[in-house]
Amino acid sequence: MTEIHALSALDLADKLAAGELTSEAVTTHFLDRIDALDTNYNAFLHVDRDGALATAREIDERRSRGETLHRLAGVPIALKDNLVVRGMPTTCASKMLEGWRPPYDATVVAKIKEAGLPILGKTNLDEFAMGSSTENSAFGPTKNPWDTTRIPGGSGGGSAAAVAAGLAPLALGSDTGGSIRQPGAVTGTVGVKPTYGAISRYGLIAMASSLDQIGPVTRTIADAAALQDLISGHDPADSTSLPGPAADLTASIAEGPDLTGVRIGVVKQLGGEGYQAGVLERFTETVEALKAAGATISEVDCPNFDYALAAYYLIMPAEVSSNLARFDGMRYGLRVEPAEGPVTAERVMAASRGAGFGDEVKRRIILGTHALSAGVYDAYYGAALKVRTLVQRDLVAAFGEVDVLISPTAPTTAFKFGEKSEDLMSMYLNDVATIPANLAGIPALSVPCGLASDDQMPVGLQVLAPAFEDARMYRVAAAIESLVDAPVCPALKEN
Ligand SMILES: NC(=O)C[C@H](N)C(=O)O
Numbered sequence: 001m002t003e004i005h006a007l008s009a010l011d012l013a014d015k016l017a018a019g020e021l022t023s024e025a026v027t028t029h030f031l032d033r034i035d036a037l038d039t040n041y042n043a044f045l046h047v048d049r050d051g052a053l054a055t056a057r058e059i060d061e062r063r064s065r066g067e068t069l070h071r072l073a074g075v076p077i078a079l080k081d082n083l084v085v086r087g088m089p090t091t092c093a094s095k096m097l098e099g100w101r102p103p104y105d106a107t108v109v110a111k112i113k114e115a116g117l118p119i120l121g122k123t124n125l126d127e128f129a130m131g132s133s134t135e136n137s138a139f140g141p142t143k144n145p146w147d148t149t150r151i152p153g154g155s156g157g158g159s160a161a162a163v164a165a166g167l168a169p170l171a172l173g174s175d176t177g178g179s180i181r182q183p184g185a186v187t188g189t190v191g192v193k194p195t196y197g198a199i200s201r202y203g204l205i206a207m208a209s210s211l212d213q214i215g216p217v218t219r220t221i222a223d224a225a226a227l228q229d230l231i232s233g234h235d236p237a238d239s240t241s242l243p244g245p246a247a248d249l250t251a252s253i254a255e256g257p258d259l260t261g262v263r264i265g266v267v268k269q270l271g272g273e274g275y276q277a278g279v280l281e282r283f284t285e286t287v288e289a290l291k292a293a294g295a296t297i298s299e300v301d302c303p304n305f306d307y308a309l310a311a312y313y314l315i316m317p318a319e320v321s322s323n324l325a326r327f328d329g330m331r332y333g334l335r336v337e338p339a340e341g342p343v344t345a346e347r348v349m350a351a352s353r354g355a356g357f358g359d360e361v362k363r364r365i366i367l368g369t370h371a372l373s374a375g376v377y378d379a380y381y382g383a384a385l386k387v388r389t390l391v392q393r394d395l396v397a398a399f400g401e402v403d404v405l406i407s408p409t410a411p412t413t414a415f416k417f418g419e420k421s422e423d424l425m426s427m428y429l430n431d432v433a434t435i436p437a438n439l440a441g442i443p444a445l446s447v448p449c450g451l452a453s454d455d456q457m458p459v460g461l462q463v464l465a466p467a468f469e470d471a472r473m474y475r476v477a478a479a480i481e482s483l484v485d486a487p488v489c490p491a492l493k494e495n
Contacts, residue, residue, distance in 0.1 A: 004029045005166030006492050009075050009223040012169055016063070016074045023056035023063075023074030027118045030076050034120065034167050037494065041143045041152075043162040044121045045081050046089050052076060052118035059116040070115035072226060077112060078168035080159050081122035082129055082205040083214070085109050088119075092205050093137035094127045096333045096356030106203020107238070108172060108214055108231045115230055120168050123158030127358045128324065129179055129207045131155050132430040135421055136360045144187060145491035146457055150414040153183030159217045160187040165491035170227055171217040176207045177312055178410075178434025180215045181446040185409035185460025188448045188487045190218045190477075193434075194228055195467050196441035197242040200235030208319035209240075211312075211438040219486075221447060221478045225249035228470070242468075252471035257479035259293045264476070265300030265402035270433045270462075275411045278452030282459040283408045286449045289483045290406075300398045300405060304390040305436050309428060311391070312435045314371045314384035320361075321368030327356065392440045399466045404476050407433045409446035409460035433462060443470040447477045449484050458487050 004012070004026055015021040031049050038044050059074040079085065082092045084102035086109075091097045105113065112119065126136035134142040134157030142157040144150040145165035152161040156173035160183030163171050173180040175193035184191025192215040199214045206212060216227040232246035266287060271280060291297050329335040329352025336351040337343050357365070371380040398405055410430055420427040437444035446460035461480060465473035 003495065005033055005169070007169070008220045009072065009169040009218060010220070010226060012075050013071050023059045023118065024053065026074065027052050027056035027076050027120070030120055030168060037165065037491070038167060040148060041145055041161050041165060041167070042140050043123055043142050043158045043165070043167055044078070045091060045093065045124050045139055045158070047121035048088060048119060051088070052120050055116060055118040062116070070230070072230060073116035074118070075169055076118040076120045078120045078123050078159060078162045078171040079109065080125055080156050080171070080173045082125060082174055083109060083172060084203045084205065085119065085122070088122065090122065090205070091139070092128045093125045093139055094356065094358070094361070095138045096327050098334065100333055104203065107200035107235045109203060111231050117170070123156070123162055123171060125158055126155035127361050128205070129155040129174055129176055130320070130360050130364055132178070132182055132427055133415070133420065134158065135417065136358055138358055141417065144414045145489050146187065146414065150416055150457070151186070153186040153410075153414065155179040156183045156217065160184055160189050160191065163187075163189045163217050163219055164489045170223060172214055172231070173217050174204055174207070174212055174214050175438065176211045177316060177438050178431040180217060181434050181444060181460065181462060182410045182430060184217060184446040186414035186458060188458030188489055190216070190221055190224045190445065190447055191460075192216045192224050192228060192445040193437060193443065194232065194470055195242070195443045197240050198232050198246060198443070198470060199228070200238040200241050202235055202237040206323040208316040209323065210319060211316060213438070221474060221481045222250070222253060224445070225253050225474050247471045249471055249474050253474050253478045255475065257475070257482045259290060259295040259476070259479045262295045262404070262476060263402040264290055264295045264297050265398055265405045266297060267305065267405050267407045268299050268301050269303070269305040270407035274429065274432070275408060276413060276452065276454065278454030279408050279411065279413060279459050281453050282450045283461060286461055286480065286484060287406070290480065293479065293483055298402065300402060302391075302394040302398055302436070304387060304394045307387045308391050308436045308439055309432050311384040311387035312431075312439060313367070313428065314380050315388060315439070317364040317368030318371050318381050319368070320364045321372065324361065324365055327353065329353065329356075388439045391436050395436070395440050395442060395466070404473060405464040407462045407464075409433060409462040413452045413455055413457035413459060437464055440467070442467050443473050445473060445477055447480050448486055449480065451487050
């Protein structure tokens with residue numbers, strides 16, 4: 001039999017349903033694997049052996065009593081450490097929240113508990129989800145299981161590395177500017193940012209609320225669809241949650257991967273200069289395969305995408321500066337009193353924030369505070385909002401011509417540690433292809449499309465669809481998955 005950790009989540013689910021495996025055995029397998037291998041990767045910040053095994057045993061017992069369970073019941077999952085789980089440490093990879101145990105569950109967590117998925121633990125990220133390499137974690141970087149001298153992407157590098165290395169069959173991430181898709185691309189996993197509002201953000205520690213979205217990290221498109229089906233749906237606790245029932249994504253991909261007559265647009269602005277040759281080669285080859293499979297391919301112009309990154313680096317920090325104001329050393333999290341002088345609220349706040357936040361978080365708070373200040377507000381934040389509208393209009397026009405858009409997910413494969421940490425612009429540019437979807441609120445995902453010819457590291461292909469058309473995006477991605485030889489991470493073969 002294929003090793004448990006190399007099976008997809010749905011294969012595991014089928015074996016649990018058929019009585020070939022117990023959740024206790026599966027969960028123990030993953031926990032033991034984390035114990036044995038995660039010293040190499042640092043994908044997990046917290047492992048909840050007792051909690052995960054308690055859920056697993058409960059599910060096994062309920063199954064043995066003949067109860068009807070959720071399809072994914074008993075299949076373990078890992079959660080990015082910016083999702084709150086009642087009583088479980090939640091740090092956002094920041095010293096600011098070290099030791100904090102939330103008093104409530106995020107809506108997605110409540111759904112996961114209700115469905116009976118054992119929660120293995122919390123995964124590493126760039127501090128407060130700010131970064132593209134997981135190098136900004138206060139608890140050390142996560143390493144890419146394909147090559148531990150390289151980054152696993154970010155901010156959700158921990159979830160992506162855990163799934164790539166078979167330390168968890170499923171994980172959740174959050175995507176503000178690419179934090180699910182870019183780690184997916186560079187670790188050879190599937191990463192999905194659903195339509196804004198499709199998944200409740202209640203209990204996701206906010207980075208930039210108009211951009212943040214929770215989504216699945218998996219090794220197959222079908223697993224991602226099943227997980228998105230589980231966590232989506234209206235939630236009155238999130239004012240931006242979409243009304244009405246969510247589409248059944250699992251059913252929509254079951255129709256089969258047929259590309260005949262599907263109009264696919266290649267975004268002109270996302271490719272070419274600044275993109276690694278080995279990435280472009282793999283992307284172009286996949287486009288040819290799509291054409292051969294019956295899709296109509298055309299180039300689509302999205303001229304305002306050229307300004308998306310600049311707009312993001314005003315809108316996102318502006319929202320960050322507001323959202324992170326709650327970490328004031330008074331209410332929860334780290335409290336540092338000034339070494340000398342009076343202990344006033346302002347001085348405690350300054351000392352706590354100075355000690356608790358890392359450089360990148362401070363940089364963004366300062367940038368955002370400036371962008372929102374009187375005198376420059378219109379020139380910076382106001383202008384960025386206008387660009388956001390123009391990006392949305394580009395997409396409306398594009399989706400008038402084609403059904404989906406595609407691009408490389410990231411301009412490069414996983415880079416080496418330290419390679420971009422001194423050159424912020426090149427770090428930020430790694431999100432150049434993923435940011436437009438967040439600005440527009442549309443769904444986008446990354447599906448593996450092979451290894452780059454120049455460094456043999458995984459390449460991701462991004463599929464973008466109109467808002468609310470997550471099902472269409474999944475159908476096309478399932479077709480791409482069936483055309484491409486999925487790269488298997490060597491770490492997955494390790495026992
Ligand atoms: N949360 C994200 O999507 C992170 C993105 N790479 C950023 O640094 O803003």
